[in-house]
Structure formats: structure tokens, C-alpha cells
Amino acid sequence: TPESAERTALPGVATGLAVTGAGGDVLFIEASLADKETGPTGVTLTGQLGDVMKESAQIALSYLRSHGAELGLPVGDLAERNTHIHVPAGAVPKDGPSAGVTMTTALASLLSGRPVRSEVAMTGEVSLTGRVLPIGGVKQKLLAAHRAGLTTILIPKRNGPDLEDVPASVLAELTVHPVSDVREVLDLALVPAQVETRQYAA
Amino acid sequence: TPESAERTALPGVATGLAVTGAGGDVLFIEASLADKETGPTGVTLTGQLGDVMKESAQIALSYLRSHGAELGLPVGDLAERNTHIHVPAGAVPKDGPSAGVTMTTALASLLSGRPVRSEVAMTGEVSLTGRVLPIGGVKQKLLAAHRAGLTTILIPKRNGPDLEDVPASVLAELTVHPVSDVREVLDLALVPAQVETRQYAA
Amino acid sequence: TPESAERTALPGVATGLAVTGAGGDVLFIEASLADKETGPTGVTLTGQLGDVMKESAQIALSYLRSHGAELGLPVGDLAERNTHIHVPAGAVPKDGPSAGVTMTTALASLLSGRPVRSEVAMTGEVSLTGRVLPIGGVKQKLLAAHRAGLTTILIPKRNGPDLEDVPASVLAELTVHPVSDVREVLDLALVPAQVETRQYAA
Amino acid sequence: TPESAERTALPGVATGLAVTGAGGDVLFIEASLADKETGPTGVTLTGQLGDVMKESAQIALSYLRSHGAELGLPVGDLAERNTHIHVPAGAVPKDGPSAGVTMTTALASLLSGRPVRSEVAMTGEVSLTGRVLPIGGVKQKLLAAHRAGLTTILIPKRNGPDLEDVPASVLAELTVHPVSDVREVLDLALVPAQVETRQYAA
Amino acid sequence: TPESAERTALPGVATGLAVTGAGGDVLFIEASLADKETGPTGVTLTGQLGDVMKESAQIALSYLRSHGAELGLPVGDLAERNTHIHVPAGAVPKDGPSAGVTMTTALASLLSGRPVRSEVAMTGEVSLTGRVLPIGGVKQKLLAAHRAGLTTILIPKRNGPDLEDVPASVLAELTVHPVSDVREVLDLALVPAQVETRQYAA
Amino acid sequence: TPESAERTALPGVATGLAVTGAGGDVLFIEASLADKETGPTGVTLTGQLGDVMKESAQIALSYLRSHGAELGLPVGDLAERNTHIHVPAGAVPKDGPSAGVTMTTALASLLSGRPVRSEVAMTGEVSLTGRVLPIGGVKQKLLAAHRAGLTTILIPKRNGPDLEDVPASVLAELTVHPVSDVREVLDLALVPAQVETRQYAA
């Protein structure tokens, strides 16, 4: 879709799904790393995040700090550059654990330099070992993704039964991937790394 | 106008627009960098800022810490000199995300040494990737800018439709720029850098 | 059981037992150590833990910081790598001292590289000297463990009399070990270290 | 007056004006720098100051940290010696932005070694760029200054119209200086630096 | 008694006396020092301690930090190893100053390597100079100590008159030492250091 | 008196006067410096002190950090040794600025090694420049000092008129010194330094 294409054009932004009082909604999770020469390191979280969502960010970071090297990510950047995760819109309070996979994906995208596919949205809690745990609001989230023109949706495997509640006409236009480990999320969501040999092509 | 001309005479001050209980209002956002020999570095925020507005300041700083070097700004100063952002009047509580572009502009003005144009006012939320997101109160803000004699107004592109609500007589006396990226804001708001060759003129 | 087998497949996860409003429940306590090159060290606790449960984590860590070397654990890792303890599900508030043995076991598993046996669940407060102190809800916890297919249960020795309240048909299918020192817990819960000589086998 | 003469005899104390429930009052703002060998540096604020008044102190310090060197002040002391600002009486809560000029003056007096003139009292908010912004209670403050025997009063230029409310008989005995920049305050309030050549006089 | 004998078998645990809603009770105060290679130093306090009881721990530590060397204790350990004081049961809130002597004794036991005598219980506030100040609940505390089989009880000298309220039959089975300085407490409560020459015996 | 003689026998303890719900009372303010090898430095305040009283302690410390060297005190100790100020009884909340002179005296006594005279009690707020400011409750405080057998009382000069309210029979047995600067307090309260030449006497 136009918006997700614009928002995820550069590495560091992933498309999540949320439940609001008015149904489901799409949200974009942005991650950035400060240039090294700009000062102190640490983690900055903004977007009026509630306690549970702040913990999700800590879990996403700890997952990458203990497993990111195995995934080939340059995790030393997390030590040397201030990490900031922001969830617009700035004035809207947000909470809950279901952005865990989206936060992990935004950070992995930023570290890898691989943008997130613009047609992909995702939802799921992540545990410290990378397991994708079930969340609520699958029906509203898929309807929101569909309305926004997103076509590939990643949901926790244990939420599979909730797909029954989604109208068949909507499901027919979506590719839904039930996942149980955040590595599957990263494989499905990130644009493949550019083939290195292209650089040397004549 | 006299006041904005005085207030923005030196780099580090940008003119923003706010909504208050009594309509719109102009506010000046001031940024300063402590001299290096005066001690510890960090970020100081004053002006009775609410949580959302404090987060806007963190986003403005993180944007410059990750993208400022690309804009030619001496971002190493943010590491070596304490950064202070203040929004007078000191006793008036302020909140909301719409000062994001103004804070980013005040900081970029300070770092670049380029003052903000005295006829320019602005409003808009900024995301971590520099996108300008829509805000509220466009009508009241433009009326306030007009009353204050400001003539060039920067608003988020997605607030374009709100211009319909502004009286034509007012709009006729304003140049309104809808913007979608904070780089456009900086291009429009900052006085161009002095031509270096002048220094060498005989 | 399938779930505990999956969850405890790798070192760093231990199976605990809790009492909820709806009876007993199984919970998995996850521990991780960040790779050294990823930045600052310290302790991160997540999972919406209450004050008493956060203190349990501090006690578990202090126990290992003063007694872990005697148990042959590489406790220097606690200084050089950020330690994170998480208790899913992320949005469910949890409290109480009875996860002390489970937290100690998850950390000892992680440090030793020895996974926790998948058939073992445990409950018990731990003191700073490693004593296992009595807890509440033995009946509900054992019923929950039984429902989840867990077969070896570690409880505080001083809770022995509470076993009278557990239906004989359930007890018949469980092996219950009353323990008084956390060293007994570790001996019973951790898979033995692999025989080193296998590495050199031809 | 006797009291302000005693209180401002040494550098580091400036006479301010406040509004209380019972009219106006004179208050003395004290600043001190710890000797270097006495330990950690930082900023200590005491006197039961409210949030706005604490921010005034931060603004005064940042103003001097970025502009003090231009004024010839030894601002490196702010890095190397703990800075303490205190406003007696210790048990009386105080708040508001109008002590900004007084705090800036007390600090500049301390750094310069130039005492504050004993006949001078002042009131005014200070911005980060050194502008003196308008405050409330001009009438009560001038009456209080007059009662206390103070004869030279510095007020914000934008408060000029408030002088109409002050009885002519009082105004006739006061010299009131409306000021718009804190540099004017320092010029008017600080005793001139001793002529250096006196030290070498025979 | 069996429990205090087990609990105080190793250095670092002292037996205190508390007043609860249900009369008096015995509590065990545990202290531990982390191994140096396990990371950052500081003080950890757990056991749901109230503000006054946390201050007692700070006083006990400061007493040993300023007077411990005079008592021959290796106080450098307090700088190099994280100090943890815990008071089980973990979920029971505790407060009040009367555990001061017990905390001081647990720490001195740990530092000296001398266990606390298993028949000794104690109660008393400690001041920063080591004075033992009077406390409440002497009768309930002595009854609780007696029920628990403890036989030597240390109380503040100024609580002497409270012994009148204790049944003569109970007092007859207790040795009560009124003390006024914490040094007396340590002399009475700690097992004498092992005679060094035994190590060299043939 | 016996109690103040015991309490102030060693340097670092000064006798203050307070007003309670039940009239006046004597309190002892204790100061200690940790031995250097015991770890981190800073300031610890205990005794259930309220905000104003904690600020009094900060003012006392800052006064000595900026003026103590002029008084011949070894103020470098404040940097190298943790400073603790405690006001027993530990469980009694205390507040107000009138212990300022007593805190300053306890610290100066500790640093100088000169004990506080056992017959002296004092009350008075201290400002950052060492001025002794007036306090409340003079009558109750003097009655309490008299009851406790204290004979030399230091009060703020501006409280002189309050002596009218004290019964003549009590005043006749007291020596009251009205003071305006904390240096007078130290001169009157501290036992003179021992004559150095005694050390070398044959």
C-alpha cells in the first residue's frame, strides 16, 4: 500500500497491528541508531508506551543481544550507538505485548540494513527465547490490515483457530503465515540482503 | 514581526504554533549548547513540558543524532556540550506532539549557525524517520500566526484539507507550505548559510 | 509434555507453578545473558512482576553471586553480560515469593549450559542462604502440573503435610520431592552435564 | 538597608522580590561553589522550590554555561565545583519563574567575585537566550522593596505599564529600571570589578 | 533450637525478635557478600522492608564502615563485594528500627567468619555511634524467643524495666543481657574466632 | 547531663532542640565518615527526616564544602569518605529547618576531631552563607534543655525577643547565647583543639 510502502522504504520501520477502541489499526514501529559521535548510548522509548509495551521493547533488545549474532546481525552497534524505538502517533497511549514481533523486526531490519517488505504486517508477543506467543484481536487486526492494503500477515501459530472468525472474503485476499519463532518472522518480513556479487558486476 | 524578529535574531530559536484554551498562540522554542568547559553533558528540558512534548524533544534529538550528519550538521556537539531546550513562558504547562518540527528546527538552527527566518512559523509532529505527521488546530494556529504578523507557515501535508476552515482573507495574506519531511522544513525555515567566499573577499 | 519439552529444550528456561484466581497454573521462567559486545551490563526483569517477585529475582542472583562458584558455575558471566529474567505471558501481572527456586534454576541452567529436565516443575521460596522456604497453594499447583503432563515435582520440605490435600489418584502419577536446600533442586532439575570424553571419541 | 546590606555583603547573594499570600516580600537568593577538593560536582537546589522555580535555576545555569564566557565569567568553575542555589527561609514553599533574573545575578556575582549592590532588588523571568520576560505582582513587589528600604528596582520592560498601579509617593522614592536582557540586569546590579591596578599601587 | 541452629549454622545469619499483630515472632536476618568476579558492588535490601527498617540497614552498614576496622573486621570487603541483607519470609512486610542490632550482628558475623551462637536472639535499635536504643514489645519478644527454644536474649539496657512484665517462669529459663553498645552485642552473640594455632597442630 | 555527656563524648555528635506535639525535646544529631577502603562516597541521611530537614543537611554540607577550609577543617574527607548524618530515634518522623546549626556543628566536630561540649544545646536555621536564621518554639526548646540538665543554649539572634516568654527561674539557670553566624556556634560549642605540644611532652 502507499502508506506502508513509504513508511517502510528504509530499514528500521516495521508494520504492526493493534486493537483500539474503534476496531483494529495499523501502526508503524520505527527504530533508529544514533551516530557514534553524537554521545551517550542507551535505549530511548517513545510514543506514550505503557509498561507492558516498554517491557516488550526490552525483550526484543535482549533477544537480539543474546541471539542476534547467531543471525548474522552486527549487534555491537547496540553497544556503541544509542537505540531509539518510537511508535507514532506521539500523543496516542499504547500498551500490550503484541508488538513484540514488530519491535524485534524493526530492530533487526535496522541492524541488517534490510528493509521490511511493504506488503507485510505482523502481530505477536515475543518471549526471551524468541518464541511467538498468542495475542488477542486477530479478527480486528486482519480487517485493519486488509483495509490498509497489506497482503501478507504474520500471526502467532497458537492464534490459528482465530482465523475462523475472519470473513472468508477477507482471508481470500490475504496470505496469513502462522509462526512460532521470531526467526520465521524475520525470514518472511525482511527483504533479502542484496546479492553481494552485484557490487562487483561489470 | 517585531517580536519574532527579536526572538529569532540569533541561531537556536524557532517560532511554533500552539492551541490554548483561548484559541491559537505563537510560542518560541529556544535551544542552547553549553560551552564545553562548563561541565557534564546531557539533555535539559524546561518550560513545564508534558510527557508527550518531552518525547517530542527526544525524537527531535534522535533524528538529528542519526540523520544530522547527512544534513551537514556538526552533530558531535550534541555529545560534547549539554543541550537545553526551553519553551517560555516558564510557568505555563504545555503538551502535545505538534512542536516536533519546531524543536527539530531550533536544534538544527543552533547546530548550523543559521538563524530561523523571522517570518516563518511552523507546526507538525515529527517521527523518528523525519516524517511530518498531522496535528490538530490548524485554523486556530494560522489565525494566531496571522495576528502575530507571521507570513510563511509550514504545516503537515496531511493537514492540507484543514486549510478550508481558514478564512480566505487570512489565507490570502499567508504563504502556507504543506510539508511531509522535516528536511523540507529545514530548507524553508533556515536562513541560508553565508557564502563562504565572502570571508575571502577583498 | 510437549509444551514444557519445547520450552525447556535449551538451557535457561525452568518450569514453575503458580496459583491464579482460577486455580493453579504452569509458568515458564526464561533467563538470558546478552553477548558481551552488545553493551552495558546489569539486570533486567520483565513480565509485569510485582515487588515480592522482583525481590525473589534479586535473591536468586545474590545466591548465585555468593554460592555459584562453589557449584562450579561460571559466575563471572553475571558481571560481563547483561542478565535478563522474563516470565511470560507479558501482560499478566505476577507476584509472590514462590518462584524463587524456579528463577534460581533457570539462571543456574543458563550458566551451566545444562537444560532443565522437561518433566520437572517446581515451587518454593528461596532465602539468601539457599534454604527452600514453604509456600502456599500446593494442592492447586500439583493439580496444574498434573494436567500439564509434568511428572516430577519439587516442593519445599516444610510443605510436606500439604500433600494430604492432593487427591491420591493424582499423587500416584507424580514423583514429588520435598527439598530444603536449593542445591537439591539443582541436582534434581538439571540434565547432567555431558560427559566430556564424548567430545574426544573417535 | 541594613538587612540587604548584610545579606549581600559577599558575592553570591542577590535580592529578589516575591508575591505571597500577604502581599509582596523580599527574598535573598544565595549561591555557593564547593571547594574542588570536597568532592562530586553537580547542582543542588534547596529552599522548598517548586517545579517552575527549579526550572528557573536550570535556565539561569544554562544561560551562564552558554553565554557566561562572553561576559568574562570563569565558567569552568561550574564544571569543577558543586553549585548550590538556596532560597531561605528553608521551610517556606516557593514557586514561579520570576526569580530567574535574581538567580542569574546571584550566580554571576559568585563567579565574578563582584557583590550585588545592596540597594538593588529585582524580579523577572529569564529565557534561555537571556531575555527578561514579564512577571506578575509588580505593585506588591515594589511596595515590599520600598518597605525594606531598597531603592533601585529592576523589572521587565514589558511590565512597564504596571508601574501605573504603584502609588506615586512610592515611585518617587524608587529608581525603577525596565530591562529586556539579563545583561542589563548584571550591569546594573553588580558592583564594578575592582580596578586591577590598585593591587600594584605603591 | 533446631531451627535457629540450622539457620545460623554458617556465618552471616542472626536471630532477631519482632512484634507482629499476633504477638512476638522470631526472624532470621541473612547477609551475603557476592564473589568479587560477579560484578557491580552496592547494597541490596530485600524482604519487603519498610522505610525505617531500610534505614536501620544503612545505619548498620555505616557503623561497620566507620568502626568495623577497629573491631578487626575486613571492611574492605564492603567496597569490593555487593552486600545483600534479606529478611525472610519474602512476602511479609516488615518495618521498625528494632532489628538494628540484628542486622549489625549478621554483617559482622559474615565479615568475621564467626557464626552467631544458635541460642542467642536479640532486639534493639542501633545509632550511628553504636549505641543500643530502646525498643517496644519486650514482653512479646521474650515470650516468642522462649517458645522457639532460644535461651540467651540481648535487649537494650534502657528496656530493663520492661522485664517486670515478663512472667517469672519464662524469665527463669532465659539469660537476658541488657546492653548499651553494639560491641557488647557482638561479644555476646558471635562464636569466638577459631584458635589459629589449631591449624598448625600436628 | 549524663545523657548528653555520654552521647557527645566522641566527636561527631551535637545536641539539638526540637518542638514536638508534647512540647520541646532534646535530640542528638550523629555524623560519621566511612573509612576510605569501605567503598563508594556520597551522603546518607537517616532518621525519617522530612524534605526540609534533608535540605538542612545539604545546606550544612555545602556550607562546609565552601567555607570549611577557611575554618581549618580537613574538608577533603567529605570527598573521600561517605558521609552519614543520622537523627535518632529511628522511627520518629522529624522535619523543619531548625536543626541546621546542629547538623553543621556535628559535621564540624567530626571533621575537626573536637567533641561538642556536653552542656551545650542549640537550635537555628542555617543559610548557605552561614547566617543563623530565626526558628520557632524557643520557649518549649529552652524548657526541654533545662529539664535535660543542659546549661548553655545557642539560639538565633533574631529570636532574642522570644526569651521574654521563658520563665525567669529557668533563664536564671541557663546561659543563652544569641548568635547570627554559624562560626559563633562552632566557637561556642566545640571543645578547643588539644594543645599539640602535649604529644611531644617528655
Ligand SMILES: [Ca+2]
Ligand atoms: Ca548467543
Ligand SMILES: [Ca+2]
Ligand atoms: Ca502489533
Ligand SMILES: [Ca+2]
Ligand atoms: Ca546516519
Ligand SMILES: [Ca+2]
Ligand atoms: Ca508461584
Ligand SMILES: [Ca+2]
Ligand atoms: Ca562464596
Ligand SMILES: [Ca+2]
Ligand atoms: Ca513457582
Ligand SMILES: [Ca+2]
Ligand atoms: Ca557561547
Ligand SMILES: [Ca+2]
Ligand atoms: Ca523575584
Ligand SMILES: [Ca+2]
Ligand atoms: Ca574509624
Ligand SMILES: [Ca+2]
Ligand atoms: Ca529485632
Ligand SMILES: [Ca+2]
Ligand atoms: Ca571557600
Ligand SMILES: [Ca+2]
Ligand atoms: Ca534543633
